[in-house]
Amino acid sequence: MSIRLTTDQIERYSRQIMVPDLGGKGQIRLRQARVLVVGAGGLGSPAALYLAAAGIGTLGIIDPDQVELSNLQRQILHATADIGRLKVDSAKTKLGALNPEVQINPYAAKLEDHNAVEIITGYDFVIDGSDNFPTKFLVNDTAVKLGVAFNHAGIVRLQGQTMTVIPGKSACYRCLFKEPPPPEEILSCQQAGILGAVAGTIGSIQATEAIKY
Structure with a gap:
């Protein structure tokens, strides 16, 4: 069965549909896409917001932590009222308010050896917004094993780096x-x-890399 964009969807995404490399067919592909964001923090926040705004069909968010006051300077998914709340719950609320059409799958857990394959298997692309090396290597090893493309990023002070792995x-x-x-x-x-x-x-570059893929 062919998928068509509704009038409201054409209006919502009109500015990016106009981009020659995307167009209506590209927008439909975004609707069918499944992206996992590892970490709902400094990197995952902007990445998830832009992916939801772009119309990614299914967005998974995995993070075991609760919102803390010191997070709010950079983790723009969360607000002062969310302090003490699970980050994935806060993220689901904000992303759902931004774009109700996106299916949000929250995982209030840490990505570990025992669950990485099961979780990543369900997605087309992974954004690594984690803040520790064991998780970064786990994302790499699992995604490479499964043949799932992903984007790595790291930030500190005034520096950042990112790379996409296919x-x-x-x-x-x-x-x-x-x-x-x-x-x-x-x-x-x-x-x-x-x-x-x-x-x-x-984080915005990470979202762009997922959309380009």
Whole structure:
């Protein structure tokens, strides 16, 4: 059965449908797409917001944490009233309000060895917005094993980096970094700081990479 855009959908997405590389057929593909966002924090917040706004059909959000006051400077999915609330619940509320057509799948859990394959299997693309190396390597190893494309990103202070991995066609995260660095060499945002706008910039690039894919 062919899928068509409704009049409201054409109006909602009109500005991006006008982009030659997207068009109506591309918008329908976005409606059919399933994207998993690992982490509802500094990177996952802008990525998820732009993906929902763009009309991704199904958006998974996995994060075990609750909203804290110190998150609000960069984690724009959440508000002061959400402090103490699960980030995935806060995210589902905000994303649903932005675009009720998007199916939001919240996972109030940490991505770990025992659940990574089961969760990632259901998605076409993964955005790694995690803040620790074990999770980044787990996303890489699981996605490569399953043949699922993903985008990695990392941020600290005024710096950010991102790369998209297409299994079988590009280098992967472990191709660049064989193993996680020693714990004593790692600076977290809590230790080194992070400018909120940097998280927003890199997270937006992650969303763009998912849409391009």
